[in-house]
Amino acid sequence: MTHTYDPTTAPAERAGWLTRAEHWLDERGKGAWIAAMVFGFIFFWPVGLALLAYMIWSKRMFSGKSCRKARYSGVHMTRSSGNSAFDAYRNDTLRRLEQEQSDFEAFLQRLRDAKDKAEFDEFMDERAKAARAPREDHEDA
Structure with missing residues (x-):
């Protein structure tokens, strides 16, 4: 056969x-x-x-x-529904949703990075203040 x-x-x-x-x-x-x-x-x-x-x-x-x-x-199913107009619409919508998800994840990553940078800058400012404080106390004496 x-x-x-x-x-x-x-x-x-x-x-x-x-x-x-x-x-x-x-x-x-x-x-x-x-x-x-x-x-x-x-x-x-x-x-x-x-x-x-x-x-x-x-x-x-x-x-x-x-x-x-x-x-x-993360992977759209490629089985055809039999209606080419619907299949094109579905594929376009899934592509758009995947792009929106990717854009949103990038946005969240930028927010996390900005928060991390702000926290690090605050830490460095506090560290610099702490390093200057003993010198200023020493100069006053």
């Missing part, structure tokens, strides 16, 4: 069984990953250990978000 490339086939359908299983578990969240790991330990411990290692390596174990959100954060 010859397999030909079909661009309309969903990526999960074209992928191998491991990728499909990962996608299936991601859709169901962290609980599904933990259940799979527990069943892996019960039936064949190396499978459970491998799942635990993969969950830690992929940061699925410790992220506060669900697997689906952690997997797609």
Whole structure:
């Protein structure tokens, strides 16, 4: 049987069984990953250990978000809705939101930098005053 490339086939359908299983578990969240790991330990411990290692390596174990959100954060999904006008609008909106997020994070960083500089300048002024104070007291005597 010859397999030909079909661009309309969903990526999960074209992928191998491991990728499909990962996608299936991601859709169901962290609980599904933990259940799979527990069943892996019960039936064949190396499978459970491998799942635990993969969950830690992929940061699925410790992220506060669900697997689906952690997997797609910062990356828009490119699956077509079938409506090219909507797809263009969605992609433009996602690009704009990502740019706004980037601009806001840069703004917050500038605020943190300005606060750090103000605190450092205040520290240096207090240090300079403290260094001058003994000299002024010494000159008065």
